[in-house]
Amino acid sequence: xxxxxxxxxxxxxxxxxxxxxxxxxxxxxxxxxxxxxxxxxxxxxxxxxxxxxxxxxxxxxxxxxxxxxxxxxxxxxxxxxxxxxxxxxxxxxxxxxxxxxxxxxxxxxxxxxxxxxxxxxxxxxxxxxxxxxxxxxxxxxxxxxxxxxxxxxxxxxxxxxxxxxxxxxxxxxxxxxxxxxxxxxxxxxxxxxxxxxxxxxxxxxxxxxxxxxxxxxxxxxxxxxxxxxxxxxxxxxxxxxxxxxxxxxxxxxxxxxxxxxxxxxxxxxxxxxxxxxxxxxxxxxxxxxxxxxxxxxxxxxxxxxxxxxxxxxxxxxxxxxxxxxxxxxxxxxxxxxxxxxxxxxxxxxxxxxxxxxxxxxxxxxxxxxxxxxxxxxxxxxxxxxxxxxxxxxxxxxxxxxxxxxxx
Amino acid sequence: xxxxxxxxxxxxxxxxxxxxxxxxxxxxxxxxxxxxxxxxxxxxxxxxxxxxxxxxxxxxxxxxxxxxxxxxxxxxxxxxxxxxxxxxxxxxxxxxxxxxxxxxxxxxxxxxxxxxxxxxxxxxxxxxxxxxxxxxxxxxxxxxxxxxxxxx
Numbered sequence: 074x075x076x077x078x079x080x081x082x083x084x085x086x087x088x089x090x091x092x093x094x095x096x097x098x099x100x101x102x103x104x105x106x107x108x109x110x111x112x113x114x115x116x117x118x119x120x121x122x123x124x125x126x127x128x129x130x131x132x133x134x135x136x137x138x139x140x141x142x143x144x145x146x147x148x149x150x151x152x153x154x155x156x157x158x159x160x161x162x163x164x165x166x167x168x169x170x171x172x173x174x175x176x177x178x179x180x181x182x183x184x185x186x187x188x189x190x191x192x193x194x195x196x197x198x199x200x201x202x203x204x205x206x207x208x209x210x211x212x213x214x215x216x217x218x219x220x221x222x223x224x225x226x227x228x229x230x231x232x233x234x235x236x237x238x239x240x241x242x243x244x245x246x247x248x249x250x251x252x253x254x255x256x257x258x259x260x261x262x263x264x265x266x267x268x269x270x271x272x273x274x275x276x277x278x279x280x281x282x283x284x285x286x287x288x289x290x291x292x293x294x295x296x297x298x299x300x301x302x303x304x305x306x307x308x309x310x311x312x313x314x315x316x317x318x319x320x321x322x323x324x325x326x327x328x329x330x331x332x333x334x335x336x337x338x339x340x341x342x343x344x345x346x347x348x349x350x351x352x353x354x355x356x357x358x359x360x361x362x363x364x365x366x367x368x369x370x371x372x373x374x375x376x377x378x379x380x381x382x383x384x385x386x387x388x389x390x391x392x393x394x395x396x397x398x399x400x401x402x403x404x405x406x407x408x409x410x411x412x413x414x415x416x417x418x419x420x421x422x423x424x425x426x427x428x429x430x431x432x433x434x435x436x437x438x439x440x441x442x443x444x445x446x447x448x449x450x451x452x453x454x455x456x457x458x459x460x461x462x463x464x465x466x467x468x469x470x471x472x473x474x475x476x477x478x479x480x
Numbered sequence: 481x482x483x484x485x486x487x488x489x490x491x492x493x494x495x496x497x498x499x500x501x502x503x504x505x506x507x508x509x510x511x512x513x514x515x516x517x518x519x520x521x522x523x524x525x526x527x528x529x530x531x532x533x534x535x536x537x538x539x540x541x542x543x544x545x546x547x548x549x550x551x552x553x554x555x556x557x558x559x560x561x562x563x564x565x566x567x568x569x570x571x572x573x574x575x576x577x578x579x580x581x582x583x584x585x586x587x588x589x590x591x592x593x594x595x596x597x598x599x600x601x602x603x604x605x606x607x608x609x610x611x612x613x614x615x616x617x618x619x620x621x622x623x624x625x626x627x628x629x630x631x632x
Binding site: 416417418419420423424427434435436440443449450478479 | 482483484487491516517518519520521541542543544545546600602603606
């Protein structure tokens with residue numbers, strides 16, 4: 074800890090939800106990859122907006138509407154700074170899923186035609202598979218997948234061939250099932266060199282490590298607010314300005330038009346063209362507070378702590394008899410999915426819950442990946458910076474007990 | 481009963497040594513049950529003779545609650561007639577999913593240990609998977625059932 078830095082212990086106290094007992098035991102929240110907890114500053118920013126400034130944005134001529142607009146557009150600027158983009162390049166969406174659907178609909182339907190190739194990877198979340206399958210059905214585009222190695226990393230041996238003729242490459246930065254950290258900058262560089270447009274799914278990375286879209290060089294980047302200490306129902310799509318300016322709208326309605334007649338409409342410029350209807354104003358303000366909070370701690374410091382928790386989590390889990398850990402054993406993010414020989418994931422998670430330990434059990438929205446790994450379901454522990462080494466050790470004790478119970 | 485007690489009883493008795501587990505070559509109806517959210521898959525086979533369930537067996541894999549529930553199901557409905565099986569089915573489903581928890585239902589016998597699952601909504605699907613398969617099988621419709629509601 075450098076001089077002037079708050080300790081992790083102190084930072085943990087910013088999260089009121091963590092201070093409780095579940096089933097008579099101190100809560101250990103290890104389901105952060107599903108959704109992270111929210112610090113007081115985020116909760117207060119949203120409450121403050123509703124208590125003092127609530128109004129609709131952009132159209133109003135009165136004071137409260139001005140404040141709501143300033144809050145909402147200020148949030149856009151804060152998020153742009155968070156990922157190194159310009160304000161005009163930030164479209165607020167409901168989250169990563171909607172962001173990817175927006176690209177598939179607005180960009181995909183405009184620029185892709187039958188036979189064009191969309192390249193994905195075998196470790197994608199359903200949210201980065203299904204929108205493309207739907208596009209394939211509508212437009213006849215072909216889907217291609219980068220395979221994974223037995224260790225759970227991308228097999229890039231034939232990447233140049235896989236990139237041949239690819240119009241769009243969309244890939245996950247950090248796998249929510251494997252914890253794999255994909256070499257995003259390298260993948261973007263090679264895909265761009267091959268002439269592809271590139272989308273990065275940053276759902277699992279945005280709250281954990283420094284991100285700069287200009288350094289990455291991607292055309293699109295999607296993230297979810299609720300996985301980075303922000304509220305649910307808000308996320309964003311970054312789109313490179315030249316691309317957004319040329320792209321047709323997504324939803325039609327209010328807020329996204331400049332003039333409407335019975336004969337037709339003219340659309341606003343980006344990003345407003347992509348934000349039809351009254352947006353999630355309080356949520357955008359909450360997300361900006363989350364970005365502020367995370368950068369107050371520092372993403373480099375958060376990532377370092379994540380890595381510490383990841384290593385300790387792997388070490389503790391490796392000692393449990395009959396465990397199979399999914400994904401690579403080094404260079405990975407702070408989440409570990411596993412199976413126990415003796416017990417099904419749902420039994421593991423239910424028993425852990427009885428001890429106050431919140432894990433995730435199931436397919437983690439990566440059914441094709443788990444099928445490929447030959448795993449019907451897995452349990453997953455995913456960490457955030459407010460988690461502690463003590464909690465990880467307690468998880469080890471609980472899982473040893475669960476393992477013995479079912480053995 | 482808490483979850484740990486439920487597991488004690490169910491697991492010791494059924495999930496590790498499921499009864500009537502295996503194929504039923506002379507089955508008259510087979511239904512596959514599938515819980516996509518956790519990967520549970522079971523196949524329930526009935527040999528029906530008129531209204532009589534002459535034999536019943538199941539295969540597949542799933543969590544302890546799913547396997548134990550299927551195992552107990554086979555013990556309960558074997559050699560029963562359709563009406564009796566339907567009564568059990570209704571009683572079991574009500575025990576887990578009726579808006580108000582019903583009074584104890586003696587007719588369910590051992591199956592009553594599953595009443596604890598009611599408090600764990602995510603696990604209700606595990607306990608009812610084999611019963612959904614039975615429901616379809618009793619209507620003598622071979623095919624498959626899933627815990628997910630189909631799109632309308």
